[in-house]
Amino acid sequence: MTDVFEKAVAELNLDRSDWQLVKFGDVAIQQKQTVDRENTELTRYVKGEHMYSEDIHLREWGELTDEYLGPAFIRKFEEGDILYGSRRTYLRKVVIAPFEGITSNTTFVIKANEEKIDKRLLPFIMLSEGFSQHSIKNSKGSVNPYVNWKDLAGYEFLLPSVEQQTFIADLFDSIDQVLETEKSTYTRLNLNLEANIEAQIHGVELEGKTINQVLDELEKKIEILPLNKLGKIFKGKGITKSEVVETGLPCIRYGELYTKHHRIIRKYHSFITKESASKSIELKKGDVLLAGSGETISEIGKSASFIDEETVYAGSDIIIFRPDNMDERYLGYLMNSILIRQQLNKVGTGATVMHIYGSDIGKIRVPVIGKNKQKEIGDNLEEIFSSITLVKSRENKTITLRKSLINQVF
Structure with missing residues (x-):
């Protein structure tokens, strides 16, 4: 259309x-x-x-x-x-x-x-x-x-003349209807993805239960372990705002984890020189990066999984979870599930600026399933995400088209 x-x-x-x-x-x-x-x-x-x-x-x-x-x-x-x-x-x-x-x-x-x-x-x-x-x-x-x-x-x-006003208004109405359909589809697919994340990762009804009740119920079916038993947790090293350059080696800064990334790191927005990189930490494929600071509870602990083989660095106020043997895409969805987010929200501290620490993250309890099953879940969720990306692309294209039409006419 x-x-x-x-x-x-x-x-x-x-x-x-x-x-x-x-x-x-x-x-x-x-x-x-x-x-x-x-x-x-x-x-x-x-x-x-x-x-x-x-x-x-x-x-x-x-x-x-x-x-x-x-x-x-x-x-x-x-x-x-x-x-x-x-x-x-x-x-x-x-x-x-x-x-x-x-x-x-x-x-x-x-x-x-x-x-x-x-x-x-x-x-x-x-x-x-x-x-x-x-x-x-x-x-x-x-x-x-x-x-x-x-x-x-x-x-x-x-x-415009009266006749042309009607024609132009009809055209705007038609574009607007398409745009609203695309927005509605985007919302529906996102809700479907969120429901699938919870259903495929743990399959336990959350409504009316505390997160500890959910974990206790889940533990009767599968093994539940704290993150510190499933890998290493450590802090990123300093990259100041002044060290960020227009081109160079890609790096991830903590604020980007709740403004530019969601679940999985798919592109890079900050870059540093080799000199700055030498005092930072190089990421490994499969690392999960969590925001150690934020202004609200919803920002702290917000995370994204690093799925590339590229040379990328982590800035300060980022906490890194490096798993021993887990699927990186599955981890991206797991760490942003309600099951994990509610646990993270409970351990944040601070007044003006909220903080979360590696020792707290290490205590977060997660379901333990085989890596093949992890990959299957990750692939299923990525398929839904691909549909969402396609719809969002169409929506953006329609918005651009409408703006072009507005400025052509007026």
């Missing part, structure tokens, strides 16, 4: 001879209805953090009973209104409200002037490069820049 849209975009030949130069304020109307939160039937609110960059669909929101909201949350929006984050507009937060609710007065609530524009086009105009750059250029402040409505309203662009 994406190929069909690619062809349509490539062959797009719009006649702009009858397009009109208009201002954004001619086709968009700012809504300023306020809400008394103590006396309203509205139950949902939207914060800036609920809105994703360059995603017109609202996927998160809050209930008024969830938390205290400051006095800025007074702005009412209705289903179909466009919500636009007026602060840090370089984030390009533009969403179509799927219900009525409340937002803050720093989020613009916008209705299309349907006498002049097909309302379906307005969010895409707001995602165009021209609109975004105008908004950024006219923002005020440095730490938390914001744009005023009057500056947005003055943005000028060419508005």
Whole structure:
């Protein structure tokens, strides 16, 4: 389907001879209805953090009973209104409200002037490069820049004829439907992978049980051993930020384990010189790298398995588990399973920065199965992951295509 849209975009030949130069304020109307939160039937609110960059669909929101909201949350929006984050507009937060609710007065609530524009086009105009750059250029402040409505309203662009508006809006709708299908498939496959990880690695029901209860139940079926009985555990050596260069020998830094890698190291983002490498630790195929530090519980102990024969080094605040005889792909999934993550989360310490130590990791209990079975499980899970990668690639391609179309038209 994406190929069909690619062809349509490539062959797009719009006649702009009858397009009109208009201002954004001619086709968009700012809504300023306020809400008394103590006396309203509205139950949902939207914060800036609920809105994703360059995603017109609202996927998160809050209930008024969830938390205290400051006095800025007074702005009412209705289903179909466009919500636009007026602060840090370089984030390009533009969403179509799927219900009525409340937002803050720093989020613009916008209705299309349907006498002049097909309302379906307005969010895409707001995602165009021209609109975004105008908004950024006219923002005020440095730490938390914001744009005023009057500056947005003055943005000028060419508005298609009514007939072309319908054609273009239909094309955008079709691309959006494909994109949402791809996102839905991606989510479903990820859930399938997570379920398969737990089912294939231990096959014990987790719900309603503590992790120790799960391990005790599992121990009745197979052998359970701490990691320090299955290999060696040691710490990486120092690679400072200043030592990272654009090209050189690849290295893994602890922050990358929870920002750029998940389960298995598949590509490299940092490089060091031979001199820096000489004081670091060279990895071996099959090593598992765990983040020794992080700002949250979910970050510490986050790991990825090293599956290559390449020369790669580990930085400081990385803890390395070097197994005696385990399949590297299986290990990548095992160490990120709920069974292991919950154990790791319990041993993290610290306040501002969380830490986990090799001695703690050595006590993590894991199921012991034969290497052939490990390989079989690893291969099965990698097959699902390959499908996820393919779907994500298609999704990214569709996003790029949509951006190209937006900027061709507007």
